[in-house]
Amino acid sequence: MDVTPQQMMQQTLIALTEQYQALPALNIDLTRGKPCSEQLALSNSLDSMIAGNYSSQDGVDTRNYGGIDGLPEAKALGQWLLDAPIDNILVGGNSSLTLMSQAMLIAYQFGLGGEPWQNAKFICPAPGYDRHFALCELFGIKMIPVAMNDDGPDMDAVEALIGEDRSIKGIWCVPKYSNPTGAVYSDEVVERIAKLGQKAGAEFKVFWDNAYSVHDLAEPAALSSLWQQAEAHGTLDNIVMFASTSKITHAGSGLAFLATSERNLADIKRFLGFITIGPDKVNQIRHSRLLNSPEALTRHMQAHADILRPKFEKVVEVLDRMLSGKGVAKWSNANGGYFISVDTAPGLASRTVALAGQAGVKFTPAGATFPYGKDPQDSNIRIAPSMASVDDVEQAMSVFCLCLKMAALEQGLAKFN
Template sequence: MTTELSADALSGLLEQARKDYQDLAGRGLSLNLTRGKPAPEQLDLSADLLSLPAGRHTAADGTDVRNYGGLQGLLEIREIFADVLQVPVGQLLAAGNSSLELMHDCLVHALLSVLPGAESRWVDQERIAFLCPVPGYDRHFALCERFGIEMIPVPMTAEGPDMAVVERLVAEDPAVKGIWCVPKYSNPDGVCYSDATVARLAAMSAAAPDFRIFWDNAYAAHHLTDEPAEIADLLAACAEAGNPDRAFVFGSTSKITAAGAGVAFFGSSPANVQWLLGNNAKRSIGPDKVNQLRHAMFLRDADGVRAHMERQRALLQPKFEMVARILETELGGTGLARWTDPKGGYFVTLEVPDGCAKEVVRRAAQAGIVLTPAGATHPYGDDPRDATIRIAPSYPGLAELEQAIEGLAVCVRLVGYEQQAA
């Protein structure tokens, strides 16, 4: 990645980087790029939710949404998101506000009750492992750590996880029970899984009869261009390959409407759906159907979701374009960085020279720019190369974002040139 420099040229660049950093540290900044939260302006797009359901308390099928029951969720909200998430309506559950909560529950239920096709509970087995494409989503890794599930890193490619590695590990090791996947505009690289990757995931041999793909389709509708990416239908591919129970599909409206008061979804085979419903019946008498009704009224249909997400894109796209423009201006041609240009999702991945990511994050924090901890994109917080930094551009305003990315570039130059001079 680095560019060869003469001693004099390097000395001059390092001196300028130190001056730039002193100036940056003297500004008294207080900026935060740690998490991919919607900005207040994005949340304002869903303000009408707060006035719904406007006295109405009956769903389309006559259900009184104020009362108990309805574990599968309201039909009208499931009909809207069946198309978005590529799950047949009858195999889709609508739940509370958090898809992460559904993933948590699926892990707990798999540990404590027998999955369809399983020989025993996971908790009764000597070792449980998950494949973790890297860089990946830190909250997936945190769930595995919470339950003592071993994490095995798998390299990401431009088409998804390295399928040669995945196929070998899944076929050879019966302790490998699952793989985490963010298939569309993945967190944090923005990769979209190719049709070939989806087909191989669906058809590959698995030593564990209860192997599951945790298909976290968090950014199914979160496009940043006027050419939305499309991915293959995993559930259909699994069924066609003779592995109908292999996929757990997750999604939510968290970054579509109100992040703290959305609707989460689970989709899978009929057997898996009945398994989850049976277990959930022990912990809940039903989801918040009032909130599901207000979402159905507000979004109306799948086309309504797409129109709403176009309004979201109008707010987000300029931020991502600004990040790309500043990184190119400040770091292009230096050999000190590479970065992704995502077509959707919520993150940009910045790759710095090996051994520099933690120091860049530390220097940025000292200057008042807080980033996601280096290593968060890898299991156990350990990036072996110490090279990956996740940028979350969504929450700050444009002026704050500009300051933050320019300041981050200063830190990259400083740390990179210091390393070369050492």
């Protein structure tokens, strides 16, 4: 007797469920892009960089108060990361996210190079970084999702929105090895972003979070300079750039950087002058001595890449081996950054993540890469392989593929009912 497609699917699901139930007890976490301890160890010589010499290159005693915008040698590091003039750089504490939240707070409460924001809206290319979206939610900023393409945000949609709604006050951008898709903005997209301010008004800010500017896994991708483009189009007041050493040195005790126009910088420094008598300059000299030239930075990042590359390759290898040609998902093959992004067929992401979670393999919750945690297609899953060992990545990704196949069969069978 012929086996019907429904029976075939049922039998396959039973076989996969048996495999799933026979899995060993697992506890693997691929949720967040944290450096692993081997990566952190690359910067342990930060400890020995002071050796009794607390003096900056200009003779400042870094142990004392002062220097609200940072030491010149620390600004130089920010300049290499952000591709912006040294005089426009500010060096913050250990988290660029803090600088982003402060820029948002200033824009809302006091004005950042313009009038204070009221009932602001933000354009949010999605899938994107969940903590950007969380900041918008914190501030009550309405998020408007636009599609994230392989060359950056859908700029036709972005320009149309800006043309029709003056309450749009910003856009989130992760221009190089975007979180989570790994996309690098094309030259055309960078130029179109630089021009947005011409239409959007002085209060509009491009939040340019260049978190992965030097985090290449292969040949570095070229990103055109937003600063130069904004200068050419007269929109420097519309851009605020961010970076940090979180994934360069020690994630919890690094330096963060911001670059923006003199006008915006004055508003930011004024605010900082109220909340601190100066940043941690000892950490600034520690970092600028460890990463004392663009070449030293490049060598350091190559050592990171050597640790990370096998993990990224393993993710893609398992996906290719287990899912290629099955029509249930497609995935990015990022050349840098911290993430691989999987787009399942619609409606499968939550179930896949839930099944994997029950088997002891944790992924970022489905939906987290979209504003308000709502992926309209229930499709995108972010994979962060940096913390796990290569063997654990292999194990976790095999479980992931098994769970995705089960979810697809369950969905297919549901259609017969």
